Amino acid sequence: xxxxxxxxxxxxxxxxxxxxxxxxxxxxxxxxxxxxxxxxxxxxxxxxxxxxxxxxxxxxxxxxxxxxxxxxxxxxxxxxxxxxxxxxxxxxxxxxxxxxxxxxxxxxxxxxxxxxxxxxxxxxxxxxxxxxxxxxxxxxxxxxxxxxxxxxxxxxxxxxxxxxxxxxxxxxxxxxxxxxxxxxxxxxxxxxxxxxxxxxxxxxxxxxxxxxxxxxxxxxxxxxxxxxxxxxxxxxxxxxxxxxxxxxxxxxxxxxxxxxxxxxxxxxxxxxxxxxxxxxxxxxxxxxxxxxxxxxxxxxxxxxxxxxxxxxxxxxxxxxxxxxxxxxxxxxxxxxxxxxxxxxxxxxxxxxxxxxxxxxxxxxxxxxxxxxxxxxxxxxxxxxxxxxxxxxx
Amino acid sequence: xxxxxxxxxxxxxxxxxxxxxxxxxxxxxxxxxxxxxxxxxxxxxxxxxxxxxxxxxxxxxxxxxxxxxxxxxxxxxxxxxxxxxxxxxxxxxxxxxxxxxxxxxxxxxxxxxxxxxxxxxxxxxxxxxxxxxxxxxxxxxxxxxxxxxxxxxxxxxxxxxxxxxxxxxxxxxxxxxxxxxxxxxxxxxxxxxxxxxxxxxxxxxxxxxxxxxxxxxxxxxxxxxxxxxxxxxxxxxxxxxxxxxxxxxxxxxxxxxxxxxxxxxxxxxx
Numbered sequence: 001x002x003x004x005x006x007x008x009x010x011x012x013x014x015x016x017x018x019x020x021x022x023x024x025x026x027x028x029x030x031x032x033x034x035x036x037x038x039x040x041x042x043x044x045x046x047x048x049x050x051x052x053x054x055x056x057x058x059x060x061x062x063x064x065x066x067x068x069x070x071x072x073x074x075x076x077x078x079x080x081x082x083x084x085x086x087x088x089x090x091x092x093x094x095x096x097x098x099x100x101x102x103x104x105x106x107x108x109x110x111x112x113x114x115x116x117x118x119x120x121x122x123x124x125x126x127x128x129x130x131x132x133x134x135x136x137x138x139x140x141x142x143x144x145x146x147x148x149x150x151x152x153x154x155x156x157x158x159x160x161x162x163x164x165x166x167x168x169x170x171x172x173x174x175x176x177x178x179x180x181x182x183x184x185x186x187x188x189x190x191x192x193x194x195x196x197x198x199x200x201x202x203x204x205x206x207x208x209x210x211x212x213x214x215x216x217x218x219x220x221x222x223x224x225x226x227x228x229x230x231x232x233x234x235x236x237x238x239x240x241x242x243x244x245x246x247x248x249x250x251x252x253x254x255x256x257x258x259x260x261x262x263x264x265x266x267x268x269x270x271x272x273x274x275x276x277x278x279x280x281x282x283x284x285x286x287x288x289x290x291x292x293x294x295x296x297x298x299x300x301x302x303x304x305x306x307x308x309x310x311x312x313x314x315x316x317x318x319x320x321x322x323x324x325x326x327x328x329x330x331x332x333x334x335x336x337x338x339x340x341x342x343x344x345x346x347x348x349x350x351x352x353x354x355x356x357x358x359x360x361x362x363x364x365x366x367x368x369x370x371x372x373x374x375x376x377x378x379x380x381x382x383x384x385x386x387x388x389x390x391x392x393x
Numbered sequence: 394x395x396x397x398x399x400x401x402x403x404x405x406x407x408x409x410x411x412x413x414x415x416x417x418x419x420x421x422x423x424x425x426x427x428x429x430x431x432x433x434x435x436x437x438x439x440x441x442x443x444x445x446x447x448x449x450x451x452x453x454x455x456x457x458x459x460x461x462x463x464x465x466x467x468x469x470x471x472x473x474x475x476x477x478x479x480x481x482x483x484x485x486x487x488x489x490x491x492x493x494x495x496x497x498x499x500x501x502x503x504x505x506x507x508x509x510x511x512x513x514x515x516x517x518x519x520x521x522x523x524x525x526x527x528x529x530x531x532x533x534x535x536x537x538x539x540x541x542x543x544x545x546x547x548x549x550x551x552x553x554x555x556x557x558x559x560x561x562x563x564x565x566x567x568x569x570x571x572x573x574x575x576x577x578x579x580x581x582x583x584x585x586x587x588x589x590x591x592x593x594x595x596x597x598x599x600x601x602x603x604x605x606x607x608x609x610x611x612x613x614x615x616x617x618x619x620x621x622x623x624x625x626x627x628x629x630x631x632x633x634x635x636x637x638x639x640x641x642x643x644x645x646x647x648x649x650x651x652x653x654x655x656x657x658x659x660x661x662x663x
Contacts, residue, residue, distance in 0.1 A: 010535055011532060011534060011535060012503055012530050012531060012532070012535055013530060013532060014459070014460050014529050014530060014532070014553070014555070014576075015529075015532050015533070015553045015554060015555045015557075015558060015561075015565075015576065016555040016556075016557050016576060016579060016580075017557075018532050018533075018534075018555075018557075018558070018561060019557045019558065019559055019560075019561060020557065158463075158466060159456065159457060164457065165457075168457050168459050171459050172459060172460075172462075172580070172581045175460070175579060175580050175581060176579050176580035176581070177579065178557065178579070272508075273507075274504045274507060274508055275503045275504045275507050275530070276457065276504050277459075278530075283504075285504070285508065287508075288478050288479050288480075288505065288508065288509070289455075289479075289504040289505045289506075289507065289508025289509065290455065290456040290473065290505075291456045291457050291504070
């Protein structure tokens, strides 16, 4: 069924947006196979975003952990510092084709907001970003970055003042102004066609990684891993390996203070089936279906749901989802800095943390690819504070 | 009280929604259950009926009401702070039904209903005397999963049409039962100035009336007598929400009189 992943997905949005969402569907169906559009996008990805991203053999980490050979897919080296640019360039280009003059977006850690503001500057679009007040505080540097790029940032003060509330507010804004505005959703979530469209734009990650690993190693990896909030870098990392049945797909969720506490954002571990933000999927919620106020040290993973295709990959057991705590993520953040000289995003550190756990249990001819979704400059001050050092940006 | 029985698909329906539109223009008032407290919600529903409202929309609070502006969002927050649950709202409706036969619809978000379980939820609606439900995040294409269940319990799913519905109007209207909720303008709920209403409402209503006998009520933004006067020329009813919620916010548990006065002011125009 269209826009469904098993029972998940769908288009659960207000009637006001339905005509527009159908228009986006039609536009995407047309452009995804349009050679001129793809040429334009691929040129931007290559010459502006810096693709292909490196697949880097983490030799020191591999030797230190003493098990599987570890490769890092370096999305942190993309322009704007994360995988978000892959999707944003695609959607912003589509917005142009649709005659839109303004793009809006939600952001958690600010990575998607920065990428959207960047694309808007490049393509000459007006840009407004919705970001939870809590996140504008903990990611102040990214707020200023967006403003430098010419975007207007709206701190969202409703609800838990984090990513979920930023999505609420962006959706409300979109219902006010659909004529000239495209909502550039940042993850593989929301109503169809967003989960599919964002996945397709992000699938360049696994398309490259698959070619690169075959070139370097002459075989496919044992497992590929990525952190999961809404799940866009994970979906991008998984997609071209889904049909390679022997390749394990592992998503790392933010467990916050632990899955047995209320301070968690691990949707697969603690959530249940629901309908929210335009999609049927798994959500952290109470017994009356009120969406839970989730928590993670990572603003980008601090979301109470997960994209519908991940929910489906979980149901069918094609992918495995594991929780990683704040403590484990911070340890991993420091470990990879000292071991490989890479300061990665605290989001990506969740995937590194799980790699640190499983690599030693694997054989030396096993291969692990970890998606390093973003760079960690934005997190340095927060990690310092986590360790009791009062550094302010 | 004598309930008018209607024959629907061979089953006798006790549904009351049609009564709101019988030989008159309907005034539909909205409030959020549990704001400020559930006992007052009972009183305010009865107050509105007394002041001339013909149908009441009861909001079951939800943590993330994406179709609401600040006024109703805040009412949801207040109600949830009071720990109002869906079961509490059902109990509150029972109390209303001890005293009134006014048509009642729930207004909430799909997750509240989905998570309760469609069957359990609509069974309970029938038990306590709820006639319809408005789910702003359930568009036509996704509505079958709810319709399959709610009609078994004689609860009407209210269809929504927006200024942007365009070629969807006919499809939605043909299937619509109870009444059609026509969204007056772009955006979320909240009181509006006259200039921000869509300019094609009359045209949409004429189109709907060609397709179906189901009455059409306009909602979102209506708060002034002049607006009611304008809309009644072509709509079968008007829906007022945020303006009522504002009065309740301002007067808390002492809103009975100001609420009645305000409803009267508006219903006088119908």
